Amino acid sequence: MTYSSELIKGTLKTIVLKLLSDHKKMYGYEITQKVKELTLDKIQITEGALYPTLHALEEEGLVTTETEYIGKRVRKYYSLSPAGKVKTKEKLKEFSGFMDTMVFLLGIKPKTA
């Protein structure tokens, strides 16, 4: 089962930033697989969504890139810039607050981890 994609909307940048803050350095395909793995296939990031997002993050100066070759195949690694680290904290805080609000509004009992 995959969550209807409308729920994912607006959260992709936050997810990517968070993963980069945990792993220092990741490439696009790796990010799609990591999300799949961590969410037990419940969230699938499509490449058509991810790559433009990564390019946007780069343009915003939130990530830096370095290209590496694995044999003849190119791999583009992304890392958080200092501004990206700040932005990540902001995004996580905002999302956290949004969820608290939604939990209250919808009367949902969160799984107390």
Added chain:
Amino acid sequence: MTYSSELIKGTLKTIVLKLLSDHKKMYGYEITQKVKELTLDKIQITEGALYPTLHALEEEGLVTTETEYIGKRVRKYYSLSPAGKVKTKEKLKEFSGFMDTMVFLLGIKPKTA
């Protein structure tokens, strides 16, 4: 402070359905005010988003309407249909699951209410 609207995307229908399930009968403007009130202004539903959504819910057969006149001013009440009640439960369950997934993925500590 208002949450950046991108986060709200995909949740509007769920919010409306939930409010209708709590209040039996509400009109559009009332819904915008209720959300504002319950979220302490943190979530603002614009009319440009709400009315088309209500019309969509009606077309989908999830709500029924009745028009009332307050003096000369029209008021259009919305209520959940049986199918709407079922859908509400589904949507809430889905959103709840999505949040659990996101909490894990983003390493967020939910406010244990």
Added chain:
DNA sequence: TGCAATACATAAGATTCCTATGTATATTTG
């Protein structure tokens, strides 16, 4: 050798929301 996986990328289209605008009535306030 052919299929699946890895790895990048973009274009066209769908969805969902916001901003702006429009209409009209009712209430509050200076």
Added chain:
DNA sequence: CAAATATACATAGGAATCTTATGTATTGCA
């Protein structure tokens, strides 16, 4: 009492974000 604000509906145009589809190319495996 006039003007501003609040109530109450509605839609069109545009922005943002994602999906689907497509394209290119390399690598691993059966």
